[in-house]
Amino acid sequence: MPELPEVETVVRGLRGPLIGRTVRAMWYGWPGIIHSPDPAHFAARIAGQTFRAVDRRAKYIVAALDDDLLVIHLRMTGRLYVTPRDAVHDADRWLYFRLDLDNGQQLRFSDARKFGKVYLTDSLARIAPNLGPEPLADDFTAANLAALLAGRRRAIKALLLEQSFIAGVGNIYADEALFLSGVRPTRKAGKLTRAECEALAANIRKVLQRSIDTGGSSISDWINPDGQDGGYQDERMVYARTGQPCKVCGTPIKRITVGQRGTHYCPKCQS
DNA sequence: ACCGGAGCCTGTTAGC
């Protein structure tokens, strides 16, 4: 599923095809995909606007148009791709939103689970008012992480998934970062030692950056805009490796539920 | 303020 690295990969792939292109028309095949404004206003407002920039904040794709921001969240199974108008793709089976561009291309948004959302707004803060720091930004440090964790009694894994806590970390990279840091997902967040905070901050950055460098994970329904698989799935230490031997010590990887999420860890390497 | 649980969805997988 798309997390920060996958969204970043999508954003980088969309800049070339989108920037400078003008929207001719909007189409949708499922009203739930359009969060706001209502579809009629959305269509009327976006027509004629030109893409000026495509960026990412947390797991949101934020495309700047002349007068508005087109914001897209892929959630679980969303796919976003630019394609010639008459081309057919496998993912079109779940196509629920589309923009016609001025060069005969289309921006298509496909989403098998219908969890994804599209917004047209003047401010991302209006949509997501409580996003935490970007883990790959310079101001994300171990000291900041320790301060965020202080006094919190929830399991560290649950807190890592909280977007108001750290923006962009999802289930895969939370499990991977905790493994690399030797910390059990069930540990009370406020009980982590300073050394563990240091390790965790560094490893969150490490797994996210490494995944971006390899083009994103290919777990589940993820594909990047070119249709190429990402490379990070081969580097997973624990996620979706239940029962398989730990790559460090050979102990079978355990799967539990933490904060309503499947959670994977090595009972020997993580304490 | 904090925390846990239900609900949104449907393709895939486990179980009979």
Added chain:
DNA sequence: TGCTAACAGGCTCCGG
């Protein structure tokens, strides 16, 4: 082999 039920999960909302 063929059917059904359980499962997956990012995020929002709601209640304690």
